[in-house]
Amino acid sequence: MELSPLQKERYNYAPKLPEMLKHQIAEIEAVEGKATESVSDQEEIKALFPNTYGMKEVTFKKGKSSAKNSTLRVGVILSGGQAPGGHNVITGLYDALKKTNKDNELFGFKNGPSGLLDDDYLVFTDEYIDSYRNTGGFDIIGSGRTKLETEEQFAIAEKVCQKHSINAIVIIGGDDSNTNAAVLAEYFAAHKCGIQVIGCPKTIDGDLKNDVIETSFGFDTATKTYSELIGNIERDANSAKKYWHFVKVMGRSASHIALECALETQPNVCLISEEVESKQMSLSDIADQVASSVVKRSEKGDNFGVVIIPEGLIEFVPEVKSLISELNDLMAIKEKEFTALNTLDEKKAFLNANLTSESYETYSFLPLDIQAQLLMDRDPHGNVQVSRIETEKLIISLVDSKLKRLKKDGKYSGKFSALNHFFGYEGRCAFPSNFDADYCYSLGYNAFMLILNGYTGYLSTIKNLSKSSDNWVAGGIPITKMMNLEQRHGKKKPVIRKALVELDGKPFRYFAQHRDEWSENTRYLYPGAIQYYGPSSVCDITTRTLELEQN
């Protein structure tokens, strides 16, 4: 296999572990703290998890391990979208497992949770593991989006594990996958089959975050990659002085990625979905906000700029939210009828007849290509694929209209020429930054410590992340601690609450304090490409978000 020079060199990188995990396995002691409670709905959640609710926090310390020295067989699954560092969770897990007992074995279930149900797996060897150390991607075993959530699936999972004498499953996933990990752990506990389940917090979106998870892995590398590109574009804008660049970034509903990129690059405008919702901003309000920066800058002769837009933005605009929700409901019942229509005109007539007049008006107000995108193929759940809507072009079109009106009224005399970009897939499989390489390796290593010490229904946690890795704190938290009840498809379900950007949190407040200055002036920061080598100040830094939250 041919390899790039960087890939060859990255194989030699030795990820840094927290001090407390550097000892011999027999010298690592699991110290239990307080019993936990779920963040809310305690009674209901306790009832749903009779065997795994209320367990104690765990921290690892130098001491004497009380773990038994039996041979262990562990399975691992990558669940959902890619995030840089996934491979290192697996190499950390593997190294801890082999260091403990060379007869221990690690099974990788292929292509996501479905690999467990289909009994499709590989058994890791040194040689195979070594060819994935410190690399990006989830190609080591593949990932998938099958949800493990029904009793039927759990029964199959139990059988497959028993067939291979697997003692524990590690699920690397986001909020949904970890919720399901807890449900699976409860099922195994109730069935007394002795199979443990441990989760690891993955997602570039940064929305799996709470008082016990400081950041999900992949967020650091992905935001550094997007910030590199945004910084380069800013420098281009500031050199050519003729374009406004509108950059949409991934992140699903939450705006953590957009906010982190804004903190890294100081663009002229960064929209934050959570603020749009909180202030009940309309599309017209959003266009006004951007246009205001364009006008102010043009008055200084600067007819260029950069705007960051979070992927999920339009779902947070009340009028569009209503429209999308009506469209989803409508398609759920009349999809066939709709699909049979051929022309856009017929489709519009159908919408006119079936949507509320407010929503139809919103729809008609949108540019033609966005109208078409809203009617494209829906996702597997039958919903509008919001990520495929070119929000960046929508905003450009709305701003352009605003500016034309302002020009007519003599309130604007600049030039507005706009370009659009969307960054998402570019960052999900980058070589993990040193931070993510270390964090993920530690998460995986630590996951095995939890298994070795008999825990189940726990999430592997590494804390104190804004400090150097020596000072990181490794341990585990019962997944039920992070749960609350939420309405899902008409039913109340126990889930890990998705973390949106908090408008009273330090990262947003820092942004809000500076954005007027950035909006009018050119205060761009150029982060450049992720560095894996060199001075510590360039290769060992983590996100501004973490730094602001913790320091």
Add this chain to the structure above:
Amino acid sequence: MELSPLQKERYNYAPKLPEMLKHQIAEIEAVEGKATESVSDQEEIKALFPNTYGMKEVTFKKGKSSAKNSTLRVGVILSGGQAPGGHNVITGLYDALKKTNKDNELFGFKNGPSGLLDDDYLVFTDEYIDSYRNTGGFDIIGSGRTKLETEEQFAIAEKVCQKHSINAIVIIGGDDSNTNAAVLAEYFAAHKCGIQVIGCPKTIDGDLKNDVIETSFGFDTATKTYSELIGNIERDANSAKKYWHFVKVMGRSASHIALECALETQPNVCLISEEVESKQMSLSDIADQVASSVVKRSEKGDNFGVVIIPEGLIEFVPEVKSLISELNDLMAIKEKEFTALNTLDEKKAFLNANLTSESYETYSFLPLDIQAQLLMDRDPHGNVQVSRIETEKLIISLVDSKLKRLKKDGKYSGKFSALNHFFGYEGRCAFPSNFDADYCYSLGYNAFMLILNGYTGYLSTIKNLSKSSDNWVAGGIPITKMMNLEQRHGKKKPVIRKALVELDGKPFRYFAQHRDEWSENTRYLYPGAIQYYGPSSVCDITTRTLELEQN
């Protein structure tokens, strides 16, 4: 001013000079070689450049400088699109100039050649220069696209130079700008005003390349940036296993960038415009080529892949080339009439009446959004803005149609879900790679050596670039040597020939030998982000193109 950690660290990087330029200025001797001739049309070009034609090649060696030690004042101009390393050409020029005589002065004319005409300039100081060392962008003085080509402009330029007692102008630009530099040099020589002109070869596109210019600066960094992203996308495709990614990359007419990115990342398909033209491929042929890879991979269960598309592709498809040329001609005479039309239907009727039937058929065959893009605002020369046409979406749409037909005929049973990307602005202002930082610094330093030794109408050249910088060869070549006559706007003009990808050159041949293997299998290479530090194998490498051409 706030700075990113990398920017602060890059200030400390000391660019590497060729061995022969490391000596004291008084110990650098200009050794003249053979008299030169233009690459063709020698008589005509000699007649056009009576004062600057046929000059000798120059190489610098350790020896005794014969340059006079007078105080020199030099002006510098950035011309055209940004390319990483432009700042280093200026810092190299500045350092050589100050090292020679601390009373020498460097003037930076602002926002491109128009700065010289408008007498809009700054005088560089140590402090100002230091804040731009090893950084991307052209923001140090800005760039612009004004062409210096008329006698009136030359007369103004002469006046401005005389006002400031400027002895020489360095023009940093692409083929057009260097052509104009030669014409300006000839003008100054004819007017015996004693002002020298030196050019430096800039462009990310890689199309300013010939037997004396091994590569233009910026090509290395830009292609590394795009290859980083393409590699990340490949790893994502190979992890998620559900999308075909279509990636368009900048590069104007030439496909050097696409080819270099393909050599760096080994995608499933890379289209090369020059081959499309040479084989007279139609849009349908192109779609067949891509569809063939999709079908073969689907038969192995791989419903994912990556396709690279050069920006200028559609101009090389004979049928589209005719269409665009007819559209340009038509708009040149009937733009007003056309602009007055309101609906797409009216516009199409107008085109039907005014284009040849073949071209109208080609137009009608295109997807609707591409039809609309062809009718958008034209560039300042009145031409269709090819770079704004979403060729990547066009190809997806054509391939999709092909596959639907194949499926109907039972010849394809895979799934085809496509995503599109365009990378251009992301790479033009990246921090220059070590190669570009060194190369550019050397080009600028060397440009001053040419000035000091009294040369004019020369291009600063650094050769032997695939070797380590110690072995680089610094010198100068009369710009007229690279010229031939070409038809421009109905007139024969002396110009530097644009270098397209040579189908019998080593880089393309290497690609052609491997592409069948890449098309069917997954042979992706993941180059990762540009590294400025670390092992030499990751931070001191140049392009595969140069390596294949020279080794």
